Amino acid sequence: MGLKIPQPNENPNMRGRYRPWRVAMVIMSTTCALLPCRRVLTDDQVTTSVESTGKRPNVVVILTDDLGFSDLGCYGSEIETPHLDALASDGLRFSQFYNTAKCHSSRVSLLTGQYCIAAGDTAMSHAVTSAEVLGNGGYFTAMTGKWHLKREPTDFGFNRYFGHLSGACNFFKGDKTFRLNGDGWQVPDSGFYTTVANVDFSLKFLKDARNSGKPWYLYVAFNAPHAPLHALPADYAKYKGKYDEGWDVVRAARVAKQKNIGLLPKDLKASPRPEHLPAWKTMETWRQRYEANRMTTLAAMIDRVDQEVGRLVEDLRANGELDNTLILFVSDNGACPYDRRKPLLDVEPTNGDIALADSTGWSWARNSPFRYYKQNQFEGGIATPAIVHWPAGLKTASGEIVHEPAHLIDVLPTLADIARCEIPQSWSDRQLRPVSGVSLKPVFDGDSLGRRTPIHLLFSDDRGLRDGEWKAVSFRREAWELYNIAKDRTELNNLAEAEPERLQKMIDTWTEMTKTVLHASPKSYATTIDAKLPHRHQEWTNFDGGPGPASGKPNRLKGRRGPANRIRARKNTKLTIVDGELRLEFSGDDPGIAMDLRGRDMPVGPYRLTFRLQGGTKGGGELFYTTDLKTILPKGERIEFSVDADGKWHDIDLRLPTKQRIYQLRLDVGEGVSKAIVSGLTLLDSAGKRVITWAQPKNDK
Numbered sequence: 001m002g003l004k005i006p007q008p009n010e011n012p013n014m015r016g017r018y019r020p021w022r023v024a025m026v027i028m029s030t031t032c033a034l035l036p037c038r039r040v041l042t043d044d045q046v047t048t049s050v051e052s053t054g055k056r057p058n059v060v061v062i063l064t065d066d067l068g069f070s071d072l073g074c075y076g077s078e079i080e081t082p083h084l085d086a087l088a089s090d091g092l093r094f095s096q097f098y099n100t101a102k103c104h105s106s107r108v109s110l111l112t113g114q115y116c117i118a119a120g121d122t123a124m125s126h127a128v129t130s131a132e133v134l135g136n137g138g139y140f141t142a143m144t145g146k147w148h149l150k151r152e153p154t155d156f157g158f159n160r161y162f163g164h165l166s167g168a169c170n171f172f173k174g175d176k177t178f179r180l181n182g183d184g185w186q187v188p189d190s191g192f193y194t195t196v197a198n199v200d201f202s203l204k205f206l207k208d209a210r211n212s213g214k215p216w217y218l219y220v221a222f223n224a225p226h227a228p229l230h231a232l233p234a235d236y237a238k239y240k241g242k243y244d245e246g247w248d249v250v251r252a253a254r255v256a257k258q259k260n261i262g263l264l265p266k267d268l269k270a271s272p273r274p275e276h277l278p279a280w281k282t283m284e285t286w287r288q289r290y291e292a293n294r295m296t297t298l299a300a301m302i303d304r305v306d307q308e309v310g311r312l313v314e315d316l317r318a319n320g321e322l323d324n325t326l327i328l329f330v331s332d333n334g335a336c337p338y339d340r341r342k343p344l345l346d347v348e349p350t351n352g353d354i355a356l357a358d359s360t361g362w363s364w365a366r367n368s369p370f371r372y373y374k375q376n377q378f379e380g381g382i383a384t385p386a387i388v389h390w391p392a393g394l395k396t397a398s399g400e401i402v403h404e405p406a407h408l409i410d411v412l413p414t415l416a417d418i419a420r421c422e423i424p425q426s427w428s429d430r431q432l433r434p435v436s437g438v439s440l441k442p443v444f445d446g447d448s449l450g451r452r453t454p455i456h457l458l459f460s461d462d463r464g465l466r467d468g469e470w471k472a473v474s475f476r477r478e479a480w481e482l483y484n485i486a487k488d489r490t491e492l493n494n495l496a497e498a499e500p501e502r503l504q505k506m507i508d509t510w511t512e513m514t515k516t517v518l519h520a521s522p523k524s525y526a527t528t529i530d531a532k533l534p535h536r537h538q539e540w541t542n543f544d545g546g547p548g549p550a551s552g553k554p555n556r557l558k559g560r561r562g563p564a565n566r567i568r569a570r571k572n573t574k575l576t577i578v579d580g581e582l583r584l585e586f587s588g589d590d591p592g593i594a595m596d597l598r599g600r601d602m603p604v605g606p607y608r609l610t611f612r613l614q615g616g617t618k619g620g621g622e623l624f625y626t627t628d629l630k631t632i633l634p635k636g637e638r639i640e641f642s643v644d645a646d647g648k649w650h651d652i653d654l655r656l657p658t659k660q661r662i663y664q665l666r667l668d669v670g671e672g673v674s675k676a677i678v679s680g681l682t683l684l685d686s687a688g689k690r691v692i693t694w695a696q697p698k699n700d701k
């Protein structure tokens, strides 16, 4: 079969000074010696090499993290996002804008105009970034937020950077990867929240940019609403109680709104609730409360992103820059279904000590009306809201919705085009590859993009190819499926068997692009395996479980692993659990049980530990606990209590006066050879709410 991959030069609508085919040919044949090669561009080094006939626009690219397709008001949400909605109603938005379905690969593609593997993955060793391209062309460049790639933004052309190099961190406490312009930066002990800090520093950097007298490019990479789910108290309060109706109701409302606002065809069939999710009404009360709390927190985090975008936009308006600033807003992947923490009941995750995990069920609602999630190349994984605002540059009608496919690889060519910057032909210590994206300027001008090159989709074992109105897609290397996206955007009618030749041709194109455009290793295009329908993933919420472990993956905290509800029998102790009771047999000195809380999120103290006790040995019972990760039991705090050992049941109620969170507990109720039964062993928080019950019967709510 003769295989032909259309090249960008076949795009009849390409215009402007930036011509990717020419850049591509030169890049492939040049050496670094031809140009002065700069990696870090300081203000002084930047030279204005571009003659311009009009004033070049400023640029703001805003990237959110794990935001679902329907999470903004202007994409169907009930979450209040008035500032982003206003940008969309003044500007334009895309209904088929794609990311790569995962964090780091989307960042690489957004910055380089290339598919992630082609660009050299997180090292970006075969690419230049938009900061380098625009910086080289006379722009002041700055970034705030999540980097998640190798080295630092200041190594890739950003004149200013504030944020965290890590993929995720505590929203209130940050982590040790924070940097300010290349130096380590200590997160304050209080008054900090990353979403706000990103815009605080953005506004500072814009002052520097204005002082430089240059046009400027700002890249704001919010970590929200990525897990850990943490919300500011006022934002959380706004959404408390708003999600008690559950995901079936919210999703239906979002789909209806998407149709009403013209984002989706009126006759579109939304994907049904998948088999791995229960109907909301059928869930136990504790699960409903827990799930509603997760969505409350997510909504609050998204609302906060909108408020901070509003603060940024207001700053542009106040400085007379809003008219000629191109603002692009996108998300790096669909909502995340990975449920990686234990259910934490009746808490408010409004401080750095308590966090909730992502919810598979709410991710389904947040990716309305599509199937699947972050990492999958189905539309639920790769479809992002995409808003463009640029009053001086857009020739489209206000609020226009563009239905042509676009991709994050198009961002760099677009920015180079509108900023009238050449993409460098070579770069020191990097062997550049051609960009795969195309400029979106024709769309801004009200024309058709007319993309002829298929959009290649790949993350790990998840694959896809979007070619015109057709899409081939494989879930985790399982058998390819084929969908007509023009008629079936929600990928419900698999035409693989009906159109085997078309599918095979698309698989061949995908494979050829994987080899020749991405330069991927053979593992990336290994043969597919049989489908194990229905598609499942081990980290999706396990709804069969009680409030104990939620998924097969252990929780993690600072590198320590272990089941969160684990009870360990100490030496000379035999522990059996019968009907939720802890049956203890002591055979020697110093027996007891220990509970490990290191792997779960905990409220801070004080706490109470309550249980019923029968047996033990008369005298001093002991409770030990630690309030940091370094201390090993029995070091730490110690509380004594009396044990009657008279064969009767006794209620024990112990106060743990610490104001810190606790990490480990040890309970001793006997000495020497004896027996004891502990029932209803429960830790309560300062408000008297249950934090954890050990050995809880499965049906106990």
Ligand SMILES: [Ca+2]
Binding pocket: 064, 065, 066, 102, 103, 226, 332, 333
């Ligand atoms: Ca992400």
